[in-house]
Amino acid sequence: MSDADATRTTHAPAVDDRFPVPLRGVAVDLRTRCTHWDSAVDVVALRFGCCGTYYPCASCHDETADHGAEPWPRDRFDEPAAFCGRCRGRLSAREYLDRDDACPRCGAAFNPGCRSHRDRYFEP
Numbered sequence: 001m002s003d004a005d006a007t008r009t010t011h012a013p014a015v016d017d018r019f020p021v022p023l024r025g026v027a028v029d030l031r032t033r034c035t036h037w038d039s040a041v042d043v044v045a046l047r048f049g050c051c052g053t054y055y056p057c058a059s060c061h062d063e064t065a066d067h068g069a070e071p072w073p074r075d076r077f078d079e080p081a082a083f084c085g086r087c088r089g090r091l092s093a094r095e096y097l098d099r100d101d102a103c104p105r106c107g108a109a110f111n112p113g114c115r116s117h118r119d120r121y122f123e124p
């Protein structure tokens with residue numbers, strides 16, 4: 001395994017310093033895939049309202065944070081709340097939600113299955 005493919009697990013309060021945003025999770029690779037979701041389209045990390053930190057998925061929050069997860073609040077949907085693991089761009093919640101299943105900056109495909117548990121990440 002080369003360095004580029006290496007994964008890293010980070011527990012609160014530490015954050016993974018390979019990323020330009022506060023981010024942590026379980027076995028995270030450089031495209032923000034994790035041990036729970038590691039297909040080619042799982043290349044986005046989402047920010048949580050409780051701590052303002054990005055995680056590849058809610059299970060990563062459950063396993064590495066020191067508090068319960070709260071979704072990103074509706075009154076902050078214009079603020080950055082998604083991080084694309086392909087182009088490393090920050091997307092507002094609205095940008096992410098309006099462009100279903102793809103990054104509006106680089107076109108990376110995102111997992112359409114994420115929609116079914118969206119209320120864990122974004123306040124309905």
Ligand SMILES: [Zn+2]
Pocket residue numbers: 048049050051052053061065067068069070
């Ligand atoms: Zn949190």
Ligand SMILES: [Zn+2]
Pocket residue numbers: 025026034035036037056057058059060061
């Ligand atoms: Zn995960």
Ligand SMILES: [Zn+2]
Pocket residue numbers: 084085086087088089103104105106107108
């Ligand atoms: Zn992108």
